[in-house]
Amino acid sequence: MQLIAEGVTQLAGFGVAAISAVREDGKMEVMAVAGSDAARLELQGRRTPVDRLTSELAKADDWGLLRFVPHERLDPDAGEDWGWVPDVAPIDDENAWHPLDMLVAPLYDDDGALHGSLAMDLPIDGRRPGQAQRAVLNQYAEQSRRAVLVALEREKLADRVRMADAARRIVRTATAQLSLDRIVADSREALVEGFRAAGMWLQTFDRDGHGGARGELYSSDGSHVHLTPELIEIAEGAAHRAWEQQQVVVVAPDRAFSAALSAEQGALVLAFLREIGVESLLFTPLGAGPECLGNLVLTRTAGAPEWTEAEATTALDIGHDLGRAILNARIFEREHQLVEELQQLDTYKGQLLATVAHELKNPLTSVMGHLEMLESSPDLTGTTRSSLNAMDRGARRMVRVIEDLLLLSKVGDPDDPMIAAPVDLARIVDDVVDLITVPAEQKQLEITVELPAGPVFALGDHDELDRVAANLVSNAVKYTPASGTVRIVVDRTGDDVVLTVADEGIGISQDDLLRLGTEFFRSSNPEAVAQPGTGLGLAIVRRIVDRHGGRLEIQSDLGRGSTFQVWLPAASA
Ligand code: ADP
16 A cells, blocks of 8 residues: 555655545544655544545546545535645646645445545646546556555454454353453453453443442453442443343444443543543443343553454454353352352251260260169169169160260361371271170171281271271171171272171162261161161261271162271381
């Protein structure tokens, strides 16, 4: 374009030539100027409304591709910003060029749409051009026409490529994030760069569809954007309307406000923009489905290009992508909050149980002491004695439950960590089996124990591991009908020590297996319910195994038997 303009000045005999292109906002922007430095300085980048040109063209003489408007016909009110008035006096000739004469070639595409102009001024010979000169100028006009169309097309294409790239980057980063802060932090750069914006801010609405104090505003440089309550309200309303209409809103001086913004609101926004040194903004509603979830504002300072159609379309697409990401983040945050609430509830439940158990323990110890005293008195009748025995059995059972509750609370308390040392699991199993011999014999159970020669050291707390073995073995004995078998194995596998307790007892259904190990859970199987129990034993086992960094594996077939396996880290000593 510059070369064409220079051709006009150097070969077609004009002092100044300027090529302009029509922009999307309805303004002509001067793209190339040839001539004096003063002319270039004054004209380059100048923007004037297209209709100024078209109204002048109506009065023009038709010179092929060129249009000539003699100064007598020019609009005297056109003002300073229109054209260029060189400071020269016309020569004394009937064809003299007047400083206010206008010679311009409007540049149309094949469909007749106006895309630019080639304007020239200051003929070197001081005369309005004759036929020969017009023919040359016509050639330059045709060249300019092609150049402007190609340049605009290329700009549009580059714009689309840039926007597609920005959109891709945003979709990739934003949708991978589950926190709102991260979504904004990660898409900020792509947004500002992709849209060639000076800054951005983002406001999200809460579930009632409001932002402001409850919503959050992010600016591109990390600083907080202070919006007055009035502006927040305008933004909220505009976002909802814009989302409904699936439109973005451009706020810029000299630009008509969209339907999402009243003239009064637009003026307020413009005043605010002036205050913060911003010239224009692209306002995009964010949402998912019918719900508007916030808005994204991209800003440009003075001198930056106008927001293009491609940018508006991409921004709206991004409004959908960010909207979905915000919705996901919101759901995730809600779930996170729920999990936290449940954890708090669980902690509270644990504390409540521990406190109740504590409070019951002392009076129960006193009850048992008195029962013992009474039971030892010599002059008791048979009925009294059997009542006392029943009370004693009941009290002992209560003590066991209370002790289990206290142990459950202790082994689940992160503030009461276990102190690990090498513990011989084979030895523990020996001790546990000794204690179980009597009840096992009563049920004529066959108990087989397979231990390697020598100790098998696990890393852990002796009493707690003793409790694990005791609970599993006593359950196997309890839930295996008479004459069944129970097999206990201690083994070393790689870096682990494994305790296996397998029985051929009543088994556990697959549904019950899923809940096994939660406090107070007992199988629904009537054969299991018929046995005395609290449903605390396996919960204790699970917690102890967990805090040892081990794992509990249970396999069971209802009516056929169960295998419990505890994997624990081995100790070398
Ligand atoms: P409790 O035996 O006191 O009820 P546990 O926590 O030790 O409590 O066990 C929970 C439930 O798991 C038991 O009520 C029982 O239904 C089932 N269970 C545990 N061990 C076995 C087993 N070896 N065979 C069949 N069912 C078992």
